[in-house]
Amino acid sequence: MKVLMTEYLRIDLDSEKWECRVCDHEIGPANKGYKEGMLVYDRDPREIHPPIIDPEKYRFTFSPDPEWVRILEYYCPHCGTMVETEYAIPGHPPLHDMQPDLPALRAQWAKREEIAKPVVGPEVLADQGHSH
Amino acid sequence: MNEIATPVRAKMPSAEELALIEKFLSDTTLFLGPDPEIMQNHDLMPRTEAEDEAIRKMSDAHSIAKIRDRIQAGCDEGYEMVEQMGAAPGAKWGDVITGVYSASGDLAIASAGGVLLFSALVHHPIKFIIKNWMNDPTVGVREGDGFIHNDSRYGNVHNTDQSMILPIFHEGKLVCWVASTVHEGENGAIEPGGMPSMAESPSDEGLKMCPFKVVENYEIKRDILTFLQNSVREPKLQYEDMKVKLFACLRIKQRIEETFRTDGPDALVSTLRLTMENVRAEVKRRISEWPDMTVSTYIIQDSTLRENCVVKVNCKLTKTGDRLIFDFRGSAPEFTNRPTNTIVAGLKGMLSQVFLCYVWPDLPRGQAAFAPIEVITDPHSIMNCSYDAPNSQSLMSIFTGFTAGQHAVAKFLYSCPEKYTKVHAPTFNMINTFIWGGVSQHGETLGNLCADLNGMGAGATVDRDGEHALAPIFATMADIGEQELNEEDVPFLQLVSKKMTRDAIAPGKYRGGQGYTMIVATKDSEQWGFMTTCQGAKIPPMQGLFGGYACGTYPLSKVKGVDVYDVLLETPEKFKHSIEEIMNEQPFEGASYTTHHMGMGFEISKRGELFMISQGSGAGYGDLLERDPAGVIRDIEEGLISQGVAERLYKVKFDPVTLAINHEATAIARDAERKARLARGVPYAEFVKSWSKPTPPSHLQYFGCWGDDIDKLYMGSPNKFRAANEPRPNYMAHPKDVRIAELEARLAALGAMGGEKQ
Numbered sequence: 001m002k003v004l005m006t007e008y009l010r011i012d013l014d015s016e017k018w019e020c021r022v023c024d025h026e027i028g029p030a031n032k033g034y035k036e037g038m039l040v041y042d043r044d045p046r047e048i049h050p051p052i053i054d055p056e057k058y059r060f061t062f063s064p065d066p067e068w069v070r071i072l073e074y075y076c077p078h079c080g081t082m083v084e085t086e087y088a089i090p091g092h093p094p095l096h097d098m099q100p101d102l103p104a105l106r107a108q109w110a111k112r113e114e115i116a117k118p119v120v121g122p123e124v125l126a127d128q129g130h131s132h
Numbered sequence: 133m134n135e136i137a138t139p140v141r142a143k144m145p146s147a148e149e150l151a152l153i154e155k156f157l158s159d160t161t162l163f164l165g166p167d168p169e170i171m172q173n174h175d176l177m178p179r180t181e182a183e184d185e186a187i188r189k190m191s192d193a194h195s196i197a198k199i200r201d202r203i204q205a206g207c208d209e210g211y212e213m214v215e216q217m218g219a220a221p222g223a224k225w226g227d228v229i230t231g232v233y234s235a236s237g238d239l240a241i242a243s244a245g246g247v248l249l250f251s252a253l254v255h256h257p258i259k260f261i262i263k264n265w266m267n268d269p270t271v272g273v274r275e276g277d278g279f280i281h282n283d284s285r286y287g288n289v290h291n292t293d294q295s296m297i298l299p300i301f302h303e304g305k306l307v308c309w310v311a312s313t314v315h316e317g318e319n320g321a322i323e324p325g326g327m328p329s330m331a332e333s334p335s336d337e338g339l340k341m342c343p344f345k346v347v348e349n350y351e352i353k354r355d356i357l358t359f360l361q362n363s364v365r366e367p368k369l370q371y372e373d374m375k376v377k378l379f380a381c382l383r384i385k386q387r388i389e390e391t392f393r394t395d396g397p398d399a400l401v402s403t404l405r406l407t408m409e410n411v412r413a414e415v416k417r418r419i420s421e422w423p424d425m426t427v428s429t430y431i432i433q434d435s436t437l438r439e440n441c442v443v444k445v446n447c448k449l450t451k452t453g454d455r456l457i458f459d460f461r462g463s464a465p466e467f468t469n470r471p472t473n474t475i476v477a478g479l480k481g482m483l484s485q486v487f488l489c490y491v492w493p494d495l496p497r498g499q500a501a502f503a504p505i506e507v508i509t510d511p512h513s514i515m516n517c518s519y520d521a522p523n524s525q526s527l528m529s530i531f532t533g534f535t536a537g538q539h540a541v542a543k544f545l546y547s548c549p550e551k552y553t554k555v556h557a558p559t560f561n562m563i564n565t566f567i568w569g570g571v572s573q574h575g576e577t578l579g580n581l582c583a584d585l586n587g588m589g590a591g592a593t594v595d596r597d598g599e600h601a602l603a604p605i606f607a608t609m610a611d612i613g614e615q616e617l618n619e620e621d622v623p624f625l626q627l628v629s630k631k632m633t634r635d636a637i638a639p640g641k642y643r644g645g646q647g648y649t650m651i652v653a654t655k656d657s658e659q660w661g662f663m664t665t666c667q668g669a670k671i672p673p674m675q676g677l678f679g680g681y682a683c684g685t686y687p688l689s690k691v692k693g694v695d696v697y698d699v700l701l702e703t704p705e706k707f708k709h710s711i712e713e714i715m716n717e718q719p720f721e722g723a724s725y726t727t728h729h730m731g732m733g734f735e736i737s738k739r740g741e742l743f744m745i746s747q748g749s750g751a752g753y754g755d756l757l758e759r760d761p762a763g764v765i766r767d768i769e770e771g772l773i774s775q776g777v778a779e780r781l782y783k784v785k786f787d788p789v790t791l792a793i794n795h796e797a798t799a800i801a802r803d804a805e806r807k808a809r810l811a812r813g814v815p816y817a818e819f820v821k822s823w824s825k826p827t828p829p830s831h832l833q834y835f836g837c838w839g840d841d842i843d844k845l846y847m848g849s850p851n852k853f854r855a856a857n858e859p860r861p862n863y864m865a866h867p868k869d870v871r872i873a874e875l876e877a878r879l880a881a882l883g884a885m886g887g888e889k890q
Contacts, residue, residue, distance in 0.1 A: 003423075003547055004546065004547055005423075005546060005547050006543065006546050006678050007546070007594070007641075007678035007679065007753070007754050007755075008678060008679065008754075008755070035816055036816045036817070037816065038813075038816055039809070039810065039813025039814060039815060039816070040813060040814055040815075040816055040819040040820075040823075041809065041812050041813045041814070042819075042823065045672075045684075048639065048681050048684075048781065049636075049637070049672070049681075049683075049684030049685065050635055050684075050777050052633070052634070052635050052636060052711065052712050053687075053689065053711065053712060053715040053716055053727070054715070054716050057715075057716075057725070058687075058689075058715065058725075058726075058727040059727050059728075060669050060670070060685070060687030060688075060689075060727035060728065060729065061687070061727070062635070062636055062684050062685060062686065062687065062746075063684060063685060064670065064671055064672055064684060064685045065670040065671070065685075067831065068434065068442065068670050068671050068832060069432065069670070069671040069672070071681070072823075073809075073813075074679075075809045075810065075813045077810065077813070077815070079806065080805075080806030080807065080809040080810045080813075081679070081755050081757075081806070082679040082755040082756070082757070082809070083678070083679055083755075084678060084679055085675070085676045085679060085680065085681055085682075086675065087432065087671070087672055087674075087675055087676075087682055089432065089442060089444075089828065089829070089832070089834070090825075090829050091823065091824060091825030091828070091829055092824075092825075092828075092838065092839065093820065093824040093838075093839040093840070094816075094820060094823070094824070095428050095429065095430070096428060096840075097427060097428050097429060097543070098425060098426075098427055098543055099425060099426045099427075100423055100424065100425040101423075101424035101425060101452070104423070104424035104452075105423050105424065105425075108423065108424070112549065115549060118546065118594070119548075119549045119550075119551055120551075120554060120594055120595055121551035121552070121553055121554035121555065121593075121594070122551070122552065122553070122554075
């Protein structure tokens with residue numbers, strides 16, 4: 001049984017491993033953070049959020065200040081998919097952002113069918129209103 | 133020998149004496165401040181005997197649904213009245229809620245639209261009235277009474293929001309309450325508009341109305357009204373909107389009395405109680421479908437609105453069984469003299485908005501939807517501030533708290549098969565708009581704001597881009613209004629309005645919805661000014677989701693030393709319609725061009741000077757290399773992103789003239805970028821060795837916990853901190869004093885102090 005946890009991650013409840021949904025790479029034990037099996041890149045935020053007004057002339061430019069914040073990019077070490085980003089204060093330890101309770105997850109999914117494609121959720125359609 | 137020094141066993145009071153002591157203390161209470169028993173609790177009150185009795189008499193689900201719909205329609209009718217007749221801009225754009233509360237004060241049914249966070253917040257003042265005024269012979273609660281309230285320490289978000297609260301009786305017996313709440317804006321604070329960022333203590337925040345009686349026999353008491361009018365900058369608005377709120381409440385009362393006649397009061401009481409209990413039970417059932425998990429996130433505030441600094445909003449969300457616990461411990465300590473603190477009830481109100489608007493929008497609106505969810509905070513923190521701390525800009529903390537909640541919740545929802553909405557990246561969360569005030573072209577004293585705060589860009593979802601300028605996070609069905617109508621009343625124009633700000637992006641597989649540019653200039657008044665109250669000019673106030681990026685940052689730009697109306701008259705070709713062109717090309721000779729963070733205190737503007745800002749983008753979702761190239765080209769065509777930025781970030785190859793996509797070259801470029809990631813990415817264990825530091829960086833004024841150690845809260849430097857459970861004052865220096873000290877140090881270093889005596 002495999003449980004889809006995020007856009008790019010799933011947990012194999014039998015092996016208790018995080019896996020990449022893009023390339024099936026086994027990332028690491030699911031009783032630890034998936035980030036521990038990732039590649040990390042310290043991104044200058046100005047490269048993603050470009051200055052709109054001239055940084056040579058102005059203090060504030062629409063770009064984040066790279067001395068105040070960095071973007072940590074987490075890549076799957078096998079296929080290079082960017083699994084998560086983290087806007088971080090320089091030097092702040094990376095977040096252990098998701099820690100499922102594996103026995104509880106197993107018990108919960110024992111009552112469910114395995115889902116291969118994620119449930120997207122209901123569409124909001126303009127023609128679903130009340131009418132006569 | 134001194135008898136007093138002889139140790140004796142203290143005499144224990146008898147039960148009779150204890151009762152006497154308690155009566156004495158109760159009779160001689162010197163001040164009825166906010167009651168922690170009320171303010172710290174957001175759950176439903178216990179079922180009363182009267183409710184039990186009513187439910188025994190009537191609990192038929194069909195009848196309850198019929199009565200609930202009828203009361204819901206009455207609340208919506210009251211809402212429409214306030215929206216149509218209210219004078220405050222907030223009323224016109226839907227910054228309103230109306231509702232029916234149980235006899236114990238819980239909000240059972242609220243209007244469907246408007247500011248739903250109010251739905252978790254107006255029960256506090258009603259419970260204060262019940263506890264303190266109901267049996268007080270000098271006040272009392274009688275048929276025909278109405279109570280007013282705005283002091284957020286007794287409930288609600290901030291002091292701009294005024295409530296009118298009416299008890300509803302049937303044959304002399306209190307059956308329920310109705311209330312109407314509006315963001316009125318002006319409240320007599322030290323800056324116009326009701327949300328002063330300059331407030332350094334609660335005494336700077338204007339009117340502080342704990343719940344008190346202002347209506348008798350359904351008529352507003354003129355003496356008290358005059359006092360209130362005399363305390364604010366917009367006296368006519370104060371009167372008009374008190375009347376509007378009163379009559380909205382009376383319309384809801386009318387609908388309730390119709391129900392009394394057709395179904396009887398017990399049916400109404402039963403409907404209110406069972407609606408709340410059923411919603412609460414359904415929320416616990418829905419939570420139990422989520423995975424048991426702990427999700428951690430943090431959002432960074434980059435200013436107090438007075439100075440840039442780093443303020444952490446720390447959030448750990450744990451779900452176990454049918455319990456869901458928000459743990460905000462580790463967030464920054466309360467600022468003693470800055471107004472960005474929030475009372476904890478305000479935070480809870482915004483978190484309830486996450487669920488009512490973004491997770492379970494199908495649930496009946498009311499207090500019950502958030503009632504079973506738990507919230508933990510540190511005392512005297514920005515998420516749970518004390519009575520003595522200013523909180524007029526609590527929006528900064530409740531909005532970033534909301535985003536932390538929205539970000540964390542998305543990580544639970546993805547794997548849950550039972551969904552009521554799509555998984556959603558964070559929506560933009562700052563009120564990027566102009567607050568204004570002064571004397572209008574008609575001689576009226578005004579103080580309020582542009583409805584553009586409601587144009588926040590939406591976050592992307594699991595299968596589509598975020599919508600542009602969609603809605604504020606605090607009111608999904610609000611409006612950004614008609615600026616042209618506003619301009620009939622105020623002496624300034626939005627010279628550029630509703631034009632998307634190019635390249636202010638939140639990239640992803642699905643990109644965030646973007647924000648638009650606002651350029652304003654005063655025209656017909658010498659006594660008019662603006663302020664802005666937002667964070668996020670140095671650090672984005674959000675996180676992206678599942679590999680998507682957050683938004684960028686948003687500054688304030690000013691052009692002074694120009695009368696742009698003269699330019700438009702004489703050399704209109706010089707005027708440009710974007711911040712990018714005006715600031716980079718500097719088309720007006722002799723003018724000064726400056727940039728600032730978004731915490732501009734109230735500033736008088738001269739005719740034709742430009743103040744320029746942009747609304748923000750919602751966060752992106754997923755890896756941007758998976759974005760459909762056609763979507764990238766559409767963004768170029770719509771002016772959302774420039775060609776160079778699109779090609780560099782999304783690795784899409786296209787003809788710069790025809791914009792025809794070269795799919796083969798795009799696939800090659802994207803493969804190359806994935807390989808480049810593998811080459812530049814560092815294995816986690818190796819990365820943290822060089823990245824992670826034991827304390828916050830010394831070059832930043834940092835507030836809050838560092839890493840996972842939530843017991844230690846830093847207070848501006850690596851060497852200054854407090855234990856999380858031991859509050860300490862946390863004063864900020866005046867920014868001008870800081871600047872003067874910097875400049876004096878430079879003068880001293882140059883030996884240019886001129887021998888000035890100290």
